[in-house]
Amino acid sequence: MKIVVQKFGGTSVANPTLREEVVKRVQEAQAKGYKPVVVVSAMGRAGDPYATDTLKDLMINACGKGDPSLRDMDLIMACGELISAVIMSSTLCANGVPSLALTGGQAGIITDGNYANAQVDAFQPERLMEHLRNDEVIVVAGFQGMTQEGEVNTLGRGGSDTSAVILGAGLGAERVEIYTDVNGIMTADPRLVADARIIDHLTYNEVCQLAYEGAKVIHPRAVEVAMQHNVAVIVKHLQDSEAGTVIGSEVHEVGQSSFHREMRIITGIAHTPGLAQVVIEMAADDADTELEVFEQLAAADISIDMISIFLERKSFTIQEEDLEKTESILGVLGLSYRVVAGCAKVSVVGLGMRNLPGVMANVVKALTKKSIRILQTGDSNITISLLIQEKDLSVSLCTLHDHFHLSDLPGEDERILA
Ligand code: ADP
């Protein structure tokens, strides 16, 4: 049985015209001899009646001054995808395609019970396989699963991508197609960098880094699962016939065309807005307080990034929404600290920069020329991250994109490090 999983994001199922396009994509796959499994996100964006954020706000308002329970929040947020799945399967039926909607749990996605950010423990494919044998197109509500005990869990923002890849891996699908509102994975977010270019082929590793660093076109966990199970993933536009971006290992074969990665130093640039930098000054020999700070932040579920520890100074970044909680912890410990709010992280990612000297010098040169101050840096073998003021975000992205010639075809960037 040749199976393909097709995932349609929120903007791809938002209105009847778009849903007709979805039907076309399903029928195209069927005409090529595939059995499609469809995964959908909630319809539309914040403000639209059935979008995830709208449901969340509805709940927050209902609870008045009290915080909604995590359990109830997951129950209501899972409804967005369920509404979308039922409407999509009804549209397929109306177009003569036998179809049935299932919740994530009904589709066999078993989660670990961690509300709002659940991990998938297992996938039980039997029910879906039975429907596929009967030539039914199943529309699965993305972003959710169910515990062994029957509790509904959501998988975190962007989690429908993960649902699609889990199904793709568990059903032995030939590939997972992620349909969205851009033509593929681009060298930077096209909303901020006008001349961002589509990248034809990318390795799991590069996409994972871009996704972790904020390129929200695909969820990082989805890429991780795809990498573990060697599932080919294609990101493309719902209404455009362009080929999109193929994600695979360097030797992956997708259909007839063998996988060929662009050879370049820098693959793309991702960004994360909404950060705050925290710098704590303390005595060089105060190891106990240092440990206390990190333990208390962890206990309060505050995730920290770009951590730099020097003897008398510790600095890290947090999400701005965690600033109040963080300051209260540091205040109780009586520490002297300073905070720079309104920061953003810009990350330059590229397999080709491994062990290559000169990339950081180029980054600093490009930004300094534009008088952009770098507040802090961090790096891994294929990523250099820079913390800057959020007001400098769009200029920084465009400057680095130009400096590394990312809108040119591969090969063109070699000269800048020569
Ligand atoms: P969906 O609802 O289909 O899941 P998302 O909004 O989650 O769509 O992801 C698509 C958006 O990701 C695009 O509209 C684009 O603005 C943004 N994006 C960020 N970085 C990139 C990138 N490197 N390439 C393409 N799109 C990106």
Ligand code: MG
């Ligand atoms: Mg998404």
